[in-house]
Amino acid sequence: MPGSKSVTNRALVLAALASEPGWLRRPLRSRDTLLMADALRALGVGIEEQVGSGGGEVWRVIPAGLHGPARVDVGNAGTVMRFLPPVAALADGPVRFDGDPRSHERPLHGVIDALRALGARIDDDGRGALPMTVHGSGSLAGGRVRIDASSSSQFVSALLLSAPRFNKGLELRHVGGALPSLPHIRMTVDMLRAAGAKVDSPGAGGEPDVWRVAPSALLGQDLTVEPDLSNAAPFLAAALVTGGTVTVRDWPSRTTQPGDALREIFTLMGGSCERDERGLTFTGSGRIKGIDVDLREVGELTPVIAAVAALAGSASELRGVAHLRLHETDRLAALAAEINGLGGDVTETEDGLRIRPRPLRGGVFHTYEDHRLATAAAVIGLAVKGVEVENVATTAKTLPEFPELWTAMLDGTGGPSVARGL
Ligand SMILES: O=C(O)C1=C[C@@H](OP(=O)(O)O)[C@@H](O)[C@H](O)C1
């Protein structure tokens, strides 16, 4: 698996805000991470792409004064549209943010309102969404702020990542419904601490839903990016739905990535896994069990889990993921429409999906420019003849090599080739 999107884009932001150059080894090269790198370059940061001594890719990040005017294309990358406005507030001029049409619909109010409360000037059209201009003044006061981050954990991560550079640091309080994607917030806190920041976080005696970051310099680091465990989902699912075996190399023994939960979820769904020096080996038993599970913490795994659930021997209930309606597409509506389009029986609930397996037939699986819809469709295509994945190139958001990796995996196991449908 290529590197993690979430780790790569956090590492780029932290390296750009550091007081000395840093290195990023095995970064993910995909649409979302290249948009992040280009945006930071537009603000004045140096990012040199090099080849490491072992032949792998290495990016050298050279922090510099952050300058406007600049333009940032966020594409449809949540990490770019949320993590960079606080960085732009530290630049010394206007920074214009825009992106794909879908980026105008994805929530950003938590970041915009918080930055205004912390002293930034922002022009938007009043909807709390893109497009907008952040009028950086070279520094941000910082201090105390309250936000409702129930629609995206990325609001919290965004403010924390830049907080060491705010004059007074940050005290951030989440007020509102349950926070999604907590492992991603833990990833932010861990990476900030590794860069030398002082962060107090909820849990272990900390106040619930409150984070504090002290003002400080950030260190330049030499960081190796972990493989993307969320993008490992369709590959592990392949073992589950075919009764085969798949090994994902270099599975980390300790990680904040939500994809690590796949070991438990897919084991409950009928497989088994083993970790050794090669990585994580997952084996399907030939039987797939339905599952009743709260996926709030690991929402981005939902599309592939839904695909597996549609092929199971019993019903599933996926809960806690209402916020997926605001992801790359409305993922709950899209999964229900596409699985039902193949003859399935999926209904949307208030906060998730109810999936009753039925024999599926071939057909076009529309992907709504959503990488995770495309990989979910490929999983169904392993078990159902004639499934065609529309626009598989949309996987370029986080895994441009998906079609080649998928085909190579199937060749490696001697399984049926679905390359034609891809
Ligand atoms: O911080 C991150 O890297 C991410 C956080 C999550 O966002 P939400 O909390 O908006 O779901 C996740 O779904 C997204 O793919 C990546």
Ligand SMILES: C=C(OP(=O)(O)O)C(=O)O
């Ligand atoms: C929700 C996702 O992405 P983003 O970072 O654009 O929010 C995702 O990758 O599943």
